[in-house]
Amino acid sequence: MKTKDLAYIALFAAIVAVLGLLPPVPVPGIPVPITAQTLGVMLAGSVLGARRGGLALLAFLAVVAVGLPVLSGGRGGLGVFVGPSAGYLYSWPIAAFVIGLLTQLFWRRYNLAWALVANLIGGLLVIYAIGIPFTSLYADIPLWTSFTGAFAFIPGDVVKAVAASLVAVAVHKAYPVIDLPTRRATAG
Template sequence: MKTRDLAYVALFAAIVAVLGLLPPVPVPGIPVPITAQTLGVMLAGSVLGARRGGLALLVFLAVVAVGAPVLSGGRGGLGVFVGPTAGYLYSWPVAAFVIGWLTQLTWRRFNLAWALVANLVGGVVVIYAIGVPFTSLYADVPLWTSFTGSLAFVPGDVVKAVAASVVAVAVRRAYPVIELPGRRATAG
């Protein structure tokens, strides 16, 4: 991995941390708050691609694990990996990877619609598919209750997916130096 790639990974890990400075919004009756950090997950995947986007979130989670209070609400440390929000944290590198992979697959026709599909699949479906069962397990509630409770987050996550898609398309057009695998120019 090149130095530039490492810088991008660190930058997006920092972006997710900065988004954690925004206070969490508690949802009555649900142990998982609404945060802005999933916007960073979506941005990392759709701007950096699969490998670097996933790695950025792994770096972020390593920073959380060593105790840095970079999660929304100033949380950090190993304890956050065994609570009701743990599954959502575990999903972040996977989600960034999936978003990046879908972005790379659609690069030649990458536009706002494809970016939105990638962010909705990776940033909503993947995150919920991993997060909801963990919430059910750690909060000791039925899976169906955890699933229906998570529906309160869908409107905000769709707004974040739209915002991440708009930013990703703009960044791609304005700053094409962030290369994705398979996109390198070839001599013709």
């Protein structure tokens, strides 16, 4: 891995940490708050691509695991990985990877619409598919309650997906960070 890759990974892990400075918004009915940090997940995947985006979130979670209070509300440490929001945390590297993979697949025709598709699939569908069952398990609430409680996240997450898509398209036009392999001409 190149030094440039490590710098990008560290930068986006730091961006997710900075977004944790914004206070969490409690959600009635479930013990998982609304945070700005999922915006960082979407940005990491859509700007860095699958591999580096996923690694950025793994690096961030490693920082959380060693106890630094970089999660929204000043949380950190191993305890957060067995609490009600654990599934959402587990989903972040996967979501960034999926967003990055979709971004790379759409690269030749990448625009706001494709960016939004990637961010909605990875940033909402993947995160909710992993987070909701874990919340049900760790909070000892019915799966249906966890599912319906997650509806409170949707408006804000859609806004974050739009914002991440706008930023990603602008970055891809001005300074594309994702290096896609080029096809070599074969002598025939």
